[in-house]
Amino acid sequence: MFSVTLLTVGKLKEKFYLAAVEEYAKRLGAYCKFKLIELPETRLPEDPNQTEIDAGLAKEAEQIFKSVPKGAWFCVLTPEGKTLSSEALADKLRTIKNEGKSAACFLIGSSFGIAPEVKQKADFRLSFGPMTFPHHLMRVMALEQLYRAETIQAGTKYHK
Numbered sequence: 001m002f003s004v005t006l007l008t009v010g011k012l013k014e015k016f017y018l019a020a021v022e023e024y025a026k027r028l029g030a031y032c033k034f035k036l037i038e039l040p041e042t043r044l045p046e047d048p049n050q051t052e053i054d055a056g057l058a059k060e061a062e063q064i065f066k067s068v069p070k071g072a073w074f075c076v077l078t079p080e081g082k083t084l085s086s087e088a089l090a091d092k093l094r095t096i097k098n099e100g101k102s103a104a105c106f107l108i109g110s111s112f113g114i115a116p117e118v119k120q121k122a123d124f125r126l127s128f129g130p131m132t133f134p135h136h137l138m139r140v141m142a143l144e145q146l147y148r149a150e151t152i153q154a155g156t157k158y159h160k
Contacts, residue, residue: 003033003103004146007067008139009060009110010041017136024143031150039063041110053112061115064107072103074123076114077142079132081125086159089145090152092124106146108138 012018021036028034040063042056068074073096084092096104107114107122119125128141151158 001033002031002097003035003069003072004028005035005037005069005072005103005105006139006142006146007037007039007064007105007107008135009039009064009108010135011038012136012139014136017140020140021143024140024147027147028143028150031147031154037067039067044112048112054115057110057112057115058117060110061118064115064118065121068105068107069103071101072105073101074105074107074121075126076107076109076119076122076124077128077138078109078114078119078125079127079130081127083127083129086145086148087152089126090149093149094153106142108135108142111135 012021025034025036039060042059044052044056048056093104106126107118109118128138128145133141148159
């Protein structure tokens with residue numbers, strides 16, 4: 001069974017986000033082996049300078065590289081990535097599976113972003129558009145789109 005990992009930097013605390021994440025994780029389980037990995041966000045001063053931010057992102061990058069499953073297709077969610085329709089995301093995952101990959105890993109970075117070296121190592125950079133979303137909401141949105149992509153591939157009626 002295809003494996004999907006969602007790597008996130010930062011903890012989710014709000015009950016309504018947690019409930020949505022649990023629901024989509026449960027739904028995804030019918031189509032793939034799903035795993036959520038939460039990595040701690042580096043603590044920075046109240047008003048960090050760019051050097052402090054860069055150091056924090058580099059520290060997070062070390063954790064990210066250790067957490068990406070070996071051999072997985074690696075996708076980072078970033079504003080400068082490519083936007084895809086739900087159908088195009090489903091096609092992208094179908095292609096990855098057809099090429100023999102058994103796992104995909106998606107990354108949502110911290111509130112300060114993602115280190116450049118992580119973006120460079122990614123197989124794909126995905127954007128949900130130019131708007132800014134809270135990272136906690138992005139987690140729910142990413143899971144819903146992964147679920148939608150799996151249902152499109154399966155030909156169910158979820159996607160209209």
